[in-house]
Amino acid sequence: MRDHWKFVALEYIKSLDSLSSEYIKTLWEDYHSEINNTIKLYLMNLLVKFDYENAKMILDELYKYNPLEFLKVLHLYAKGKISDWQSSIQKLREEAVDHEVKEYIQYL
Numbered sequence: 001m002r003d004h005w006k007f008v009a010l011e012y013i014k015s016l017d018s019l020s021s022e023y024i025k026t027l028w029e030d031y032h033s034e035i036n037n038t039i040k041l042y043l044m045n046l047l048v049k050f051d052y053e054n055a056k057m058i059l060d061e062l063y064k065y066n067p068l069e070f071l072k073v074l075h076l077y078a079k080g081k082i083s084d085w086q087s088s089i090q091k092l093r094e095e096a097v098d099h100e101v102k103e104y105i106q107y108l
Helices: 002-014 021-033 037-050 052-065 067-077 079-095 099-107
Strands: none
Touching: 002 037, 021 037, 037 052, 037 067, 052 067, 052 079, 067 079, 067 099, 079 099
């Protein structure tokens, strides 16, 4: 039940246009301490949306272990920054065997 309320709160935060630096710091703390991978991914989405420059390192990690989620996060929360990831996307285009990944690259 606790996780349900986390999702409710995170969903609300997602609807905001900006966050204070104090709130962003809290999101980072939550991200680093979260054990539920689904919530951790949700927190990552918010960090990319509200703190892109600092979240690039976790995006790079996501690229390595979950390329499809990496592409989705880019599309949803960093569409204007896709050019920062052109070499990574090109590498996925050339090496990906997962049909969904290839399809999502075409979508981008």
